[in-house]
Amino acid sequence: MRPILLSGHERALTQVKYNPDGDIIFSVSKDHVVCAWFSHNGERLGTYHGHQGALWTVDVDPTSSLLATGGADNTMRLWEVKTGKLLKTWEFATSIKRVEFSSDGKLLLGVTEKRSGHLSTIVVYEINPDPAAEQTDEQALRIVCDESKATVAGFSYLSHYIISGHEDGSVSQWDAKTGELLFSTQVHEDDMQITDLQWAPDRTYFITASKDKTAKLVAADSLDVLKSYPTDTPLNSAAITPVKDYVILGGGQAAMDVTTTSARQGKFEARFYHKIFMEEIGRVRGHFGPLNYVAVHPQGLGYCSGGEDGYVRVHHFDKPYFDFMYEVEREQAQAQANL
Amino acid sequence: MSRVAGRTDWAEEEDEDSLQLPQQQIIKNKDGTETIITYSIREDGKKVKTTRRIKKTVIKQIVNPRVAERKHWEKFGSDKGKPPGPQTDTTSVAENIVFRPVSNWKASTEDKNETEKKKASLKEAKIKCRICSGDHFTTKCPFKDTMAPEGEATPADMPDDAPQVGAAGAGSGSYVPPHLRGRGGAGEKMGGKFDRDDSATLRVTNVSEFAEEQDLRDMFSRYGHVTRVFLAKDRETGRAKGFAFVSYADRTDAARACEKMDGYGFGHLILRVEFAKKPN
Known part of the structure; x- marks a missing residue:
């Protein structure tokens, strides 16, 4: 496969996201600008200007009409995808580390950073899906994380729960209606920050990536760890691929040590693991900095990764990716074909 | 035509x-x-x-109407007014990557080969301790504090400016602590401040060929004021020849540096530091 290299950002990428149809990629970086790209050829559709600080997070609603971003300028913003128009700005006391729409696009969640005098919170807003409509200032829900600060969060299936990953390696389950803490469990090692949480397509389970060098597949209902993927490097991101049962993990040497390590030692590769067998099946190299985020095409046709090196690399999978099967899988497929 | x-x-x-x-x-x-x-x-x-x-064949492709519509959206922001199609300043195609998933994949073969090669070459190169002849570096020798290097007189018996046979760093002429040096009958050295005071000069051997004078200065000035650093360089290639001289203002600093820096790993080599000998 020939990756497409997107070089529109001047600083390290922090998050990349496909829209639900998989034709547009949104990328945010520390250079204050949001970029939208066509995924098939890497053409840049446009840029969204307005943020005054590094951007940490981006998410797009299910209809690809609204875009939410959050950054270090203590604001969460809502944009019209088509025109790049800023629709709404919510201001906070601290920076926004994560935003995510619910699967129906009616709710928007934001995770605020913990800083002197301010605890980390998860805020939820009701969103009017019409770009022309006025958006509310009123928070539908506000969860204060007083134990350990939340780093990532998302809505489970049917917006039933809010699942949050924390700095201390624990994962919490909150009632998305009342904000009540239902359950909390230590998924990753103590004091190893959870760096990413991405959902399976049906949002009944998710994958977490952590600085403890592992990624774990966790059920949304019970918070049971279903699968664990150990690696040899701190992870920044993990994604579940549809169509094929793989997971993609991204990470690498801590950003501050990058200049002192060679690309090979830095382990700046996307690692592919088989989701069920928990076995590494391959790596894709290319970045010369740690991978800060990996996102998978919602139809499973490719993936893209944003690196500390300031590039987004868009990969379209080719035949060997789809053909690969374990012996048992092949036997099973054959048995089914014979029926 | x-x-x-x-x-x-x-x-x-x-x-x-x-x-x-x-x-x-x-x-x-x-x-x-x-x-x-x-x-x-x-x-x-x-x-x-x-x-x-x-x-000519007509290929019909069914595309998502939403996707088809978005393809015709006007560009905005920094790309406003730019022609359709990828722009070369923001989009490029990287070199081809072969990605072929395999079961029981192990840290990709080429990576392994390289590390293994290095390991093999290290295995082949025989490491011999100068003190006990064991297969470890002299600096790692368990007896390094108690025993003198093999085949050499104890430092106390050896006058420091005794003529040495053999090239620099060839295994002979190890470090003689400065407090013992004067006693061996070489007391005249302390008083001998005629041309250049070499009493506080260290000879550093086994220096990496990529070393720079400044590197050495930085390393050695930790132990005191360095008055002079001389790094022998090949005139043609400009690379270091593997040895250097470092002069201190104070002999006690030099002694301390000598003690600390001998066996110090610099670059990929282990430094050998000793007091410079007077040219005879």
């Missing part, structure tokens, strides 16, 4: 040549294909006839 007779203006030459080219021909064949014949002039001035036979 035919030329118009009586042509006088050389500047028209090119134009006339291009005018001479026959029109492109498109012939529709019976089997549904098309033959396109074009003429062009090559760089060397020869006329080239290109015949291409093309079969």
Whole structure:
């Protein structure tokens, strides 16, 4: 496969996201600008200007009409995808580390950073899906994380729960209606920050990536760890691929040590693991900095990764990716074909 | 190539040549294909006839209408007004990557080969301790504090400016602590401040060939004021030859540096530091 290299950002990428149809990629970086790209050829559709600080997070609603971003300028913003128009700005006391729409696009969640005098919170807003409509200032829900600060969060299936990953390696389950803490469990090692949480397509389970060098597949209902993927490097991101049962993990040497390590030692590769067998099946190299985020095409046709090196690399999978099967899988497929 | 007779203006030459080219021909064949014949002039001035036979097939692709609509969206932000298609300043195609998932994949073969090669080469190179002849570095020797290097007199017996046989760093002439040095009958050294005071000069050997004088200065100035650093360099390649001299203002600093820096890993090599000997 020939990756497409997107070089529109001047600083390290922090998050990349496909829209639900998989034709547009949104990328945010520390250079204050949001970029939208066509995924098939890497053409840049446009840029969204307005943020005054590094951007940490981006998410797009299910209809690809609204875009939410959050950054270090203590604001969460809502944009019209088509025109790049800023629709709404919510201001906070601290920076926004994560935003995510619910699967129906009616709710928007934001995770605020913990800083002197301010605890980390998860805020939820009701969103009017019409770009022309006025958006509310009123928070539908506000969860204060007083134990350990939340780093990532998302809505489970049917917006039933809010699942949050924390700095201390624990994962919490909150009632998305009342904000009540239902359950909390230590998924990753103590004091190893959870760096990413991405959902399976049906949002009944998710994958977490952590600085403890592992990624774990966790059920949304019970918070049971279903699968664990150990690696040899701190992870920044993990994604579940549809169509094929793989997971993609991204990470690498801590950003501050990058200049002192060679690309090979830095382990700046996307690692592919088989989701069920928990076995590494391959790596894709290319970045010369740690991978800060990996996102998978919602139809499973490719993936893209944003690196500390300031590039987004868009990969379209080719035949060997789809053909690969374990012996048992092949036997099973054959048995089914014979029926 | 035919030329118009009586042509006088050389500047028209090119134009006339291009005018001479026959029109492109498109012939529709019976089997549904098309033959396109074009003429062009090559760089060397020869006329080239290109015949291409093309079969056109219509491929119907069903695309998501939302996706199709988005493809025609106007560009905005920094890309406002830019023509459709990827722009070269923001989008490029990287080199091809072969990605072939395999079961029981192990840290990709080439990576392994390299590390393994290094390991193998290290295994082949025999490491011999100068103190106990064991297969470890001298600095790692468990007896390094209690025993003197093999085949050498104890430092106390050895006058420091005794003529040494053998090249620098060849295993002989190890470090003699400075407090013992004067006692061996070489007391005249302390008083001998004639030309250059070499009593506080260290000879550093086994220096990496990529070392710079500044590196050494930085390392050695940790132990005191360094007055002079001389790194021998190859005149042609400009690379370090592997040895250097470091002078301190104070001999006690030099002694301390000597003690600390001997066996210090710098670059990929282990430094050997000793007091410089007077040229005889």
